[in-house]
Amino acid sequence: MKKLPKLTVVGAGPGDAELITVKAINTLKKADVVLYDALVNKELLQYVSTKAELIFVGKRRGCYSYQQEQINDLIVARAYSHGHVVRLKGGDPFIFGRGAEEMEFAAKYGIEVAVVPGISSSLAVPAYQNIPLTKRGSSESFWVITGTTKQHQLSNDVALAAKSTATVVILMGMGKLSEIIRLFKQENKYNLPVGIIQNGTTPQEKVGIGTIDSIEDIVEKQQLSNPAIIIIGEVVYHRQQLLQIQQELAIKEVV
Template structure:
């Protein structure tokens, strides 16, 4: 029996829709000896994995921690040494609040070869699926992608800085801090700024709430929106309704 070279490949699974995983990611999954996957990964993607590979569910969602991060790091190293090619399959893009870089660094400290396959980030794809562009001429010249909850379980200070800008703000993992986020934007007199909350983005069970800084908390309550969800704040949120109106007017014109 030949000894396999220990290797870690961190792979982005995309935001949820199975079709949004990359061709390169699928190729890598077919070569895996072990796959460690997260709660946010669509389980339909497991069908693309080498049928002989060991599959290990490691959780990683708010309130769902089957393994702590330190245990995941150690599991990667242990399986790489005993099995060969370990694929760490993570939702979205592993380098955008996915801790993929930490896992690669930990493995590299044990002499394990590492590689990374980028994924389509939910911060971009989820708003796009709802016809919300993060940039649009006349509405936003830039965008911020911010974690809603830091390592210390507090709201990132960057949200307060972003609230002072004219940029589109995308907050990941921020539903538990939504009231704090709203307050920061109200303090900047942005009460009427459009807000979108998108739960289970790009999936078949997607839910959307559209409002303003002043109304979004009530909308979240009434529509029972919760994690996993993305918060989008900015004038670009209005593009969704503008596009729908244009399409409706065009359809009416055809009938007339």
């Protein structure tokens, strides 16, 4: 009996293999085909049936194994030839993951669609480094912005966010770091804390902490690059404050 065509877009979480949901794991187990991205932890593929087809469709630094149009066509073709296609994406598929676009495309061809949310890197990566996006007395809200738009330009929202008191989280923004820093300097926020976390929640994680005035030098010194998340705001200092408390307690215990 031929299987009904179906697409489920699944969020794989920010990198740590344990930060995937139970629902996502159960969905992977039922997949007939899994199309997975470059930022997906390969350990998660162990949950896929040995009978299922695995296809890498990742994008890294301008290198594309498949263009987005090809991925869309592949989803439709495999759904009709195999049945249940799982599109496995890093983080959450609805946070700059193009999951909505792929679901709309598949739906036009009569394919049943569903989504399994994932833990977004915009939230989890800062949290892993003890940086809360909101904190009473420091930040009442936060922006999550893409650093590079479809036109490969810096989002206009960054300039708006620079004027606010909110925490600003920028994904895919390392290539535009100088432009981002310039916008915050125009608002005279030279001393505003900045954290940059590369390969967050993974063993390859690297962290740079500074201010608007110093972060570019820190990035160069520590050779930070994509994939990385930029966090701008007073909440970045929570990490240092927590560390200081822990150190003071340790000194008291020794004394």
